[in-house]
Amino acid sequence: MKNFRHNQSREQIKAILGEGTSFWGSLKYNGTVRIDGYFEGDIATNDILIIGESGVVKGSVKAGVVHIFGNMIGEIRAKNNVEIKSNAQIIGDIFSPMLSVEEGVKLLGNCTIGQEATREHKTKLLPVNETT
Numbered sequence: 001m002k003n004f005r006h007n008q009s010r011e012q013i014k015a016i017l018g019e020g021t022s023f024w025g026s027l028k029y030n031g032t033v034r035i036d037g038y039f040e041g042d043i044a045t046n047d048i049l050i051i052g053e054s055g056v057v058k059g060s061v062k063a064g065v066v067h068i069f070g071n072m073i074g075e076i077r078a079k080n081n082v083e084i085k086s087n088a089q090i091i092g093d094i095f096s097p098m099l100s101v102e103e104g105v106k107l108l109g110n111c112t113i114g115q116e117a118t119r120e121h122k123t124k125l126l127p128v129n130e131t132t
Helices: 115-120
Strands: 013-017 022-028 032-035 038-044 048-051 056-068 071-073 076-084 089-091 094-096 098-101 106-108 111-113
Touching: 094 098, 098 111, 111 115
Parallel strands: 013 032, 022 038, 032 048, 038 056, 048 056, 056 071, 056 076, 071 089, 076 094, 076 098, 089 106, 094 111
Antiparallel strands: none
């Protein structure tokens, strides 16, 4: 795994979509998932999503915490916070109570940050074993 900079240990990550791997569809999970490949679709979790340096996510993300090192195209709705690391590229809107952006990030979209982000844009995240 390339340059694992996030403070989560490898044992805490439930699943990895590796570099050179592609997936289209919906993903619901508990725990932490890291994407280093290409994912297109919807992601829903109350927990953590990590988009690695080589990762590309195209679609909508509803998560507790989102760490972006790679590329994201689409809407992000976080329950707790979004961290965008240097060299990340985002095209889309972000709704989160907290946002951290490092120098070098490319961001094209709107950000709604603070408690109003969760009040105005409430999102019900279902446990993995429930269906919508």
